[in-house]
Amino acid sequence: MATIDDVAKAAGVSASTVSYVLSGKRPISAPTRARVERAIEKLGYRPHAGARALASARTNVIALMAPLRVGVNVPVIMQFVTGVVTRARDFDHDVLLLTQDDVSGLDRVTGGSMVDALVMMDIEADDPRVPVVAAAKQPTVLIGLPEDPEGLSCVDLDFEAAGRLAVRHLAAAGHTDVALIGSPPEVLLRHTSYADRLMRGLRGQAKASDVTVKVEACDASPAGASEAVDTLLATAPDTTGIIVHNEAALPHVLSRLADRGIVVGADMSVVAVCPTDVALSQRIAMTSIDLPAEDIGRVAVDMVMARLDGEQPSETRLLAPVLTERESSAPGPAADDD
Amino acid sequence: MATIDDVAKAAGVSASTVSYVLSGKRPISAPTRARVERAIEKLGYRPHAGARALASARTNVIALMAPLRVGVNVPVIMQFVTGVVTRARDFDHDVLLLTQDDVSGLDRVTGGSMVDALVMMDIEADDPRVPVVAAAKQPTVLIGLPEDPEGLSCVDLDFEAAGRLAVRHLAAAGHTDVALIGSPPEVLLRHTSYADRLMRGLRGQAKASDVTVKVEACDASPAGASEAVDTLLATAPDTTGIIVHNEAALPHVLSRLADRGIVVGADMSVVAVCPTDVALSQRIAMTSIDLPAEDIGRVAVDMVMARLDGEQPSETRLLAPVLTERESSAPGPAADDD
DNA sequence: CCGATCCGTCGAAGCGCTTCGACATTGATA
């Protein structure tokens, strides 16, 4: 591989001049710049990333810690990842992928100066990773909201507002008995922050709108979904509005309802909280609150980059939920006729 | 951050001794080693990755190029990724994530010496990325089989054998008219290698077993799946055995069959080619040929690591398909009664 | 017409590590 000295020699300049051509940190005359660029081109020169990192204390790499465990929510995770990776490239950064459980990986990549910054997904209320990255010299953005962010920036959909919005939508349509079919029990037990927040919004608005709200955890399997539906209908038979916050279970919930002869969009209104493409690929176009996963990933990168080169203070951004009415929701029993 | 010199000073040895303690490349006496290790511990020392890469020409990072486009097969992709990442950690390597279309990223990470090796997924018959990585100094393993591997190692499920196996299974059960519901048309058009290979096996065995085989491409959407089923049943009404090679469409194919009153496992035998967990999370446990995605990812890393430090020649490994009989397949019309 | 300024370029130092050859010790061997 050609080095910067080779390029310098070929262009008849010093190595530092080549460096300045590349970085633009000092003015270089047009003819010199042109000679250097030609030499770079001719030699196929690529700066050595390690050398650069050593000299400049910048790696142009960010770490992304993603929950790679199979099963739950995988397509949604992929959307986050896509958002992060593509946006990182806009900032001329690459992405180092860490798996969720690899807490020691955080030390490794921060302590070893492998990355300039971190993005962490799927944050729990009391997440053991938060103190680790809070102590690191690299800025971090959390996707999700821990109880104590310890000075770190956070970004997420405003699930609390989403919960309110969903209930308000159903209540306005005349539903008085609504329910949530939510995340798998283990997610709820972990107190994954989004599940908690959604529930808080749900309950608050239920009180305000004077509707009842029943909550069912739900495994992502067909059996789990059936069970959740059956339990719900047994214990709260008056339910006419369901909010589903579980991408993997959604199709099975709809199947089960259909099997029981319940027509979604007529007998039963269903509002999903999920990415738009998931809402649209069900057996019926779902009224849904969009989970803009790719956007969130992008925003996370924007935030982390801002902190990287200004001395921005940390911030928390909660994206406002948007509900799109489609075919799965309809007026309920208490609706005024029109 | 502490440097190696800090550690050396604290332990009362030279920097090179610290280095040798860390790498084990020269013998160090037990007491010295202990002093050094204590100093490392006390200072929380982490070698600087860039410095290390510069001095040793090793980054301990491998690149993984994965198709992050949304929609198709995402969970399967995630399994590959998981296999690669976890296995890479076993070799003390991290993973840099590149997106499929980022061909220039290949130059960037290889030319810039950001990675020691590469793994590329979703290889097409005539893949433009192959010549690029073939020219790189880093070893590469392809997941999938290009027409011309240009000296690179490859690994994949033996889809051709899988095709034969599926047909043989159905033929042995007495089916004489079988069909493939396969990948989306755009995948077939790209001549993604696995689709081609599956088809070749299918056709070959069909001839040998004297059964007919009809092929339908299939979009991953519910509509696409319905259409594929409808077309198939219209143009080949005698079909009693279907092979589905399309994870995303599989549930919708089953739905459509059910909607049409066709009982899978009785009227119609269906063999899926997909990961086991997908096969098991359908409305009925599917007879399937396992796509061992995580294994393949792991093997890819094993292969690339082998090439990294022996001077192994390149090799191609095709994993033998395994068919597991479950509830979705049954004897066909030509079966001997028993 | 001279000092102050600015522009464009260079040289050298240094980032933190690995690795090679050299140098003491020590123990075994003849």
Next chain:
DNA sequence: TATCAATGTCGAAGCGCTTCGACGGATCGG
């Protein structure tokens, strides 16, 4: 007892880049 090979440690060079201070020459104002 003199010799030789291990064994354990050190010093120095160098990996390829960035960046800081310096410097020559052109430009400008007074």
